[in-house]
Amino acid sequence: MFRCKSLSVWKVLIVLILSSLVVSSSVYAQKATVTILWRDDPDEVPVLDTLIANFNKTHPKIEVKAIVVPYDEYDPKLFSMWAAGTPPDIFWCAAESGYVDHAIRDMNFTLNTFIERDKKSINLNDFYSAAIEGATFRGDIKGLPFAQAYTAVFYNATLFDNAGIKYPATNWIDKSWTWDKMVEIAKKLTKDINGDGRIDQYGLLDTRDLFEIAWAWGGDMFDADVYKGYPPKKLALDKTKNYNALLKALQERADLLYKHKVSPTPATLQVIEQMGSPLKTGKVGMVISGDWAIWGAMPKNYKWGIAAVPYSVPNIKKVCLYTDPLEIARTSKYINEAWEFVKYLASPSAQKFLIEKTSRISSRRSLRKDYIEKISSFLVNSKRELEEVLDGAFRYCQEDAEHTVFGFYQLQSVWTSETDPLWLGKKQPKEVLDTLIQKVNQTILENLKKISK
Amino acid sequence: MRTNISAISKKEERYFYLFISPWIIGFLIFIIGPIIASLYFSFCNYDVVTPPVWTGLQNYKKLFSDPLFWRALKVTSYYSLLSVPLGIILSLIIAILLNQKIRGLVWFRTIYYVPSVISGVAVSLLWMWIFNPEFGILNFLLWKLFRIHGPAWLMSEEWVIPALIIMSFWGIGGDIVIYLAGLQGIPTELYEAAEIDGANSWKKFINITIPMMSPILLFTLVMGIIGSFQVFTQAYVMTRGGPHYASLFYVLYIYQNAFQFFNMGYASALSWILFIIILLLTLLIFKSSPLWVYYESTRER
The missing domain is CATH 1.20.5 (Single alpha-helices involved in coiled-coils or other helix-helix interfaces)
Structure with missing residues (x-):
């Protein structure tokens, strides 16, 4: 009796397992399932979902599925899926690792032949050249841009009106729009409104990273070939020009906090950031950052504007461009199908939808007018001024070092820690810079040892 | 049959x-x-994506010359050395107070336990507000009550660890419950006999409560040390190891190496060293326990 029962249990189990295998394999046999790894961004995910649904409707043989993970888990998920031998077919530099980190590990498929084959439908010339450069590794195109961001000055026009100050220049070659002038304006915008001895409204928040301010002051932290995908051998700060530029930049940034007192200290910034994106809180007059400062809904109780980044030193301008190229896993089973979807996401129609839903810019030049149309609805600038700002932002730019420099995140975490004492007002720029160079170079050496093996 | x-x-x-x-x-x-x-x-160079390459003892050699390894070890030991004993003393005191026969005791017990129910990221975010040097309630109270300008807490290299130790007392409710159960298990006749012999409260505490509680103290000490060497969430959420490595806890350093810098081999070596450290500390405590832990069942032997 007992024996009989147990046998039947086993039988049922085996039949169930086998039948489910048969059913599932027969369902999937007809379709190529393409997975795309995405980060859990509340603006991006609904757009992606809609685009996937549209694509799946028109491509009966392909089924695209999104795997959405929190930002912090994006890289661990990507790398562990690789380790498990089941990489997502499509991924991008959504978190800390850049496409160069992926390319050096031979993770991404080279798209040159695909792009050549489909050049008519893609129209590579329509993309900003900086954006394509920002997806190129030692001459090979490793991704097709899907998302794009640029650097500019974003400001709270209401605070300018209240202080009776003219809005900053939109023309990038306006010689009168200098760093010193910006600091002057920032001083006027910095206010203790309720008179309790505490500043309630800050003039300026400069969120640029060290390599960006080095660019702005006419120097560079890395040699030129490092941005093309060749691993750094050391920081380029042994060159006097670069060293002096970064030293000056650090001094100027520290002065914003402790001399001019126009920028929030780390402690205050922490509070402001907990209230939301700093510009949107109304606590900051001007922000130098990527255009994420104006992503999503802008509070209606203020007017907003956008301007050119000022000259820190005469005749030199260089800001960061942030391109997000979609990469296809080299080991993907469905490279052709994945390419179809990547092409679709970079297509004018999908890009237009992205602009409409998120007020983000596209890497396609032809869609600039759509973007301007979209953002002019909530900015004080005229369309001509917006055209001017974007013109400069894409002319005086270079792709984000986080995407183009091998092992960038680890280097950045070293210099972020090393500059803490400077932003806390505990150490002087020179002292900080000298140890920083030594520590970052040490890390670079360690990383070199790893890839040489 | x-x-x-x-x-x-x-x-x-x-x-x-x-x-x-x-x-x-x-x-x-x-x-x-x-x-x-x-x-x-731990004996390989491994970045998760490309296959591991055997490098022998290299990761372990690197570890001893890595200043951040020593920094992480120092930070963690400092935290452990202060937070564990202070936590034990504080929760024992509160447990003794909660063991008194007064009205509304159930409410007090609930109140002291409630914070332990909330944990992890939520508590970390809450304490970030409390510790904010300019707007936090802690510095506000220090100024209003004592006219003291509070330190920068999480933004200060000197104060970040003391701040996290203070925060660790948030979760002592769990230990309090264990101590309460222990206190209630001490036979009252021991106290009565001591009273007849003329012992005062302090003497009763030292000669009865502490010895009778010592097995429980041993348990919480071991668990406390293991827990304190594995601190991660607070540092990850609140300070990211800063400012200037001042809160670079050991497990955070492992995490950074494993999942942010993709030095999985090195992270594995770090993990094994942590395992050995915790194992040695635990063995040391157990070896020393006959000197200070009293088991009723062994008395007759």
Whole structure:
């Protein structure tokens, strides 16, 4: 009796397992399932979902599925899926690792032949050249841009009106729009409104990273070939020009906090950031950052504007461009199908939808007018001024070092820690810079040892 | 008849293994497997994506010349050395107070336990507000009550660890419950006998409460030390190891190496060193326990 029962249990189990295998394999046999790894961004995910649904409707043989993970888990998920031998077919530099980190590990498929084959439908010339450069590794195109961001000055026009100050220049070659002038304006915008001895409204928040301010002051932290995908051998700060530029930049940034007192200290910034994106809180007059400062809904109780980044030193301008190229896993089973979807996401129609839903810019030049149309609805600038700002932002730019420099995140975490004492007002720029160079170079050496093996 | 029984018991044994197999398989695959794998990786150069390359003892050699390894070890030991004993003393005091016969005791016990229910990221975010040097309630109270300008707490290299130690007292409710159970298990006749002998409260505490509680203290000490060497969430959420490495806890450093810098081999070596440190500390405490832990059951022997 007992024996009989147990046998039947086993039988049922085996039949169930086998039948489910048969059913599932027969369902999937007809379709190529393409997975795309995405980060859990509340603006991006609904757009992606809609685009996937549209694509799946028109491509009966392909089924695209999104795997959405929190930002912090994006890289661990990507790398562990690789380790498990089941990489997502499509991924991008959504978190800390850049496409160069992926390319050096031979993770991404080279798209040159695909792009050549489909050049008519893609129209590579329509993309900003900086954006394509920002997806190129030692001459090979490793991704097709899907998302794009640029650097500019974003400001709270209401605070300018209240202080009776003219809005900053939109023309990038306006010689009168200098760093010193910006600091002057920032001083006027910095206010203790309720008179309790505490500043309630800050003039300026400069969120640029060290390599960006080095660019702005006419120097560079890395040699030129490092941005093309060749691993750094050391920081380029042994060159006097670069060293002096970064030293000056650090001094100027520290002065914003402790001399001019126009920028929030780390402690205050922490509070402001907990209230939301700093510009949107109304606590900051001007922000130098990527255009994420104006992503999503802008509070209606203020007017907003956008301007050119000022000259820190005469005749030199260089800001960061942030391109997000979609990469296809080299080991993907469905490279052709994945390419179809990547092409679709970079297509004018999908890009237009992205602009409409998120007020983000596209890497396609032809869609600039759509973007301007979209953002002019909530900015004080005229369309001509917006055209001017974007013109400069894409002319005086270079792709984000986080995407183009091998092992960038680890280097950045070293210099972020090393500059803490400077932003806390505990150490002087020179002292900080000298140890920083030594520590970052040490890390670079360690990383070199790893890839040489 | 006899063979029948043994057949049934054999069958039952098989069923035992069948039913426990999910756990055994899970334990082998998800616990033992990774442990062995991490031992292997600790001798390799491994970035997760490309296959591991055997490098012998290199990761362990690097570890001893890595200033951040020593920094992380120092930060963690400092935290552990202060937070564990202070936590034990504080929760024992509160447990003794909660063991008094007063009105509304149930409410007090609930109130002291409630914070332990909330944990992890939520508590970290809450304390970030409390510790904010300019707008936080802690510095506000220090100024209003004592006219003291509070330190920068999480933004200060000197104060970040003391701040996190203060925060760790948030979770002492769990220990309080264990101590309360222990206190209630002490026979009242011991106290009565001591009172007849003329012992005062302090003497009763030292000569009865502490010895009777010592097995429980041993347990919480061991768990506390293991827990304090594994601090991660607070540092990850609140300080990211800063400012200037001042809160670079050991496990945070492992995490950074494993999942942010993709030095999985080095992270594995770090993990094995942590395992050895915790093992040695635990052994040391257990070895020393006959000197200070009192077990009633061993008294007759």
